[in-house]
Amino acid sequence: MTKYEQKTKETDNSVIEFIETVESSKKREDAYKLLEIFEETSGFQAKMWGPSIIGFGSYHYKYESGHEGDAPLVGFSPRKAKISLYFATGDTEREKIMERFGKHTSGKACVYINKLADVDEDVLRELIQQSIAFLKKMYP
Template sequence: MTQKTLPTEVPVDEYLATLDARRNAEGAELVAIFRAVTGAEPVMWGPSMIGFGTYAYQYASGHEGIWPRAAFSPRKAKLSFYGLQTHPDAAAVLERLGSHTTGVDCVYVTRLSAIDLDALRELIALGWTVTADTAVDPH
């Protein structure tokens, strides 16, 4: 099985410029937040995910690949966050985040102004620590 979502050479600013005004502004704010918390530079993963850092994973099935240590996607309907639920303390912080829904590995919010950005920063930091042992340089 070939991994579909991988880092690309598309500049993040170029991608953000294709979004509507609100998602562009939220995307720029999120880039600044994720960069400040992780110390990593943003990289486009696939057509719409902005990732920070990289880690290697391998499932029991033998499938392996790389994935961003923290990421978000400013999709039209909702902002999608990746890697924020993996830390054991994340559930308690999610309770402070504000209006959101969750999926298997995603946290969804409708707009950035509706959530607690300090809680978001804490979730990013917690998630970042979970993948520290498997962090890799994809280049």
């Protein structure tokens, strides 16, 4: 059996250099603000994960299937269409908090926002803390 090669790994690439490549100046501005919020709230320094995810902290996961790897505890990516926010998956607490978050859409692991002004920053901080607490409990 071939070992699954994890696509998104922590790299030594510069977070600032990456943010500077974001085309939209408004999105770039939001990315710097998010960087500040995530670092402050998580207590972790930002690291690049793969080519486009800015992650904070990390944890090692192992699924029942035997698949395992490392991932950031929380993160975000200022993508062309929307800004993706990465929180823990499978956390039922998150659903309740999301109700107060503001204008967003949700995928399996991501929450998508158009701009930071659309959401409540205090609720964002709460989501970051909740996600980290959830993952630390699940993967001690």
